[in-house]
Amino acid sequence: MSFEYWYMFPVAVVIAILANSSGFSGGVLFQPIYNLFLNIPIQSAIATGIATETVGMTSGAIRYIYYKMVDLPIAFTMIMLTIPGIVLGNHALIVINGDLLKLILGFIILFIATMQFANAVKKSFGRRESVPVEDIYPFMWIPPVSGFFSAATGTGVCEISQPLLEKGLNLKTRKANATAIMIEATADWIITILNIHAGFIIWEIWIFTGTGVILGGQIGPYISRFLPERLIKIIFSISIILIGVFYIYKGYIWMMKGRV
Helix, strand or coil: CCCCCCCHHHHHHHHHHHHHHHCCCCHHHHHHHHHHHCCCCHHHHHHHHHHHHHHHHHHHHHHHHHCCCCCHHHHHHHHHHHHHHHHHHHHHHHHCCHHHHHHHHHHHHHHHHHHHHHHHHHCCCCCECCCCHHHHHHHCCHHHHHHHHHHHHCCCHHHHHHHHHHHHCCECHHHHHHHHHHHHHHHHHHHHHHHHHHCCCCHHHHHHHHHHHHHHHHHHHHHHCCCCHHHHHHHHHHHHHHHHHHHHHHHHHHHHHHHC
């Protein structure tokens, strides 16, 4: 085994703590590192990031289930709704320019994150302990969209599911975070299996990032229990705003290259 990428272990621990404590998908934070600093092709950067996120989110989801913070019935329903979008998104990763998809997603999650930040400022949070499954019916189109973008860009399920759970379905902030992470973890397993078959994952990097996020995935949920809801919401919003801006920037660069 090569130790060339050993330094990604502590980086992965920090990213997983941040992602699992506030409820966004950490895989997106690995993409700039893989693509810009390690010069890895975009498809492999996305696939390796998702494979890393898979074990990190699974670690966090197990911890949240242990804490009884996941709304399991609504989580399983949203997972089933997400799967068709994952299948389409995995195909889109191959046939559609990834920067175009990131440009579209960037505007979507930037809008969502801005709303979430405003809610944090106003101290507007979800209030319900659980959500009846039938309450998802008016929003049934949203999970497939999140699955599509998650498979195609490495981001989408957590970033879209958490606001849907908290603002659309009025689930408490911590439970919305935990449930979104459970949905993301399950979706990531499906995406990663498809990417293994396609041969996109770079295992020499994953061995260090994967072990790092397993550790961080246990620490993040523990820390989350002691953080104020407002702080959790602000961390989530700022993280997603930065991701949205990065995606829009990548899409803009792609458009400018197309005009040359």
